[in-house]
Amino acid sequence: MPANQLPLLSEVEAESQALTLSTSASELHGALCGWLAGGGADVREWPAKVLADASTATPAADGALDRLRQASAAQMGDDEFGFELLLPGAEASLSERSGALFDWCRGFLGGFGLAAGAAPNLSEESREALGDLAKFAATAPQEEGDEEDEEALTELEEFVRIAALGLHGDVVLAARRRQRLN
Template identity: 85%
Template sequence: MAETQLPLFSEVEAESRNLSLSTSAAELHGALCGWLAGGGASVREWPARVLADASVATPPANGALDRLRLVSAAQMVDPEYGFVLLLPDHEASMTERSGALFDWCRGFLGGFGLAAGSAPTLSEESREALTDLAKFAATAPQDEGDEEDEEALTELEEFVRIVALGLHGDVALAAQHRQRLN
């Protein structure tokens, strides 16, 4: 049975450093998910594609980044909506977690733009969702907050997760469906 859980945040960070990638684990996962949502192929050399840098080494087979790709691609088409954002766990500070969420959004926008092109066919709802992601991507991390801020961050994470799935359906899955009809 295929692995269904993302590698640990720390595993992705470590392998990213080993490959000399200058992006956080959250931003890298966002870029991968944006790439997949925009119709990009799930291939082992995905970091070079989503970072638009042909000199980036291909991750080792079965390494953290390869598992990240395989699990993310499977989660994005999971009929049970099991898609998960790769973010620091809840023991991390609010600043670290909110910063990682905004990094994830920045990565998603970049990967989506690379794969979908400059004028993808989007529903009005998806266009609005991309605008919301762009606002999040431009936001500074939240300083430590109270329980209300924790709840708001959890709601933002869920909103971003649903937006990513919606954009994937609007672009990647719709394109696959059109190909099957032709």
């Protein structure tokens, strides 16, 4: 498996349950990505950091959660925008997929807030994107839908993906550029 390829959703769920983490795999991935986008450390004990619970067990080296961290960090720093959200596949119901996306957004907001603090230095575009993510996080999944709803969900997923990369760029990449200039 390439270093920047996410583990399967089922693998992340299984290891999360084994560690008795009380969050869905999508929400956990969102929290990790928010943590990384907010400037949080890329460390193996990331679940304790993003769940703000020091008693949370550290994932096994090269287990699904450790691979999730490694791949997510690599994808967020990828110049080719290869960043992916860990969400159920197309075979899942619209309700399951939209619920997972909104869970991902909730996780992202929590992780980002923990890492970036109360007043991160953000562009106007990133502030708006953060507000939109908060709206998505407060949204309930749609029970049924048609092809138009499927297309709308695909567009939302792409928006969330780009918003996460933009926030990462504002907080992490901009800070690295400033350090290089000094």
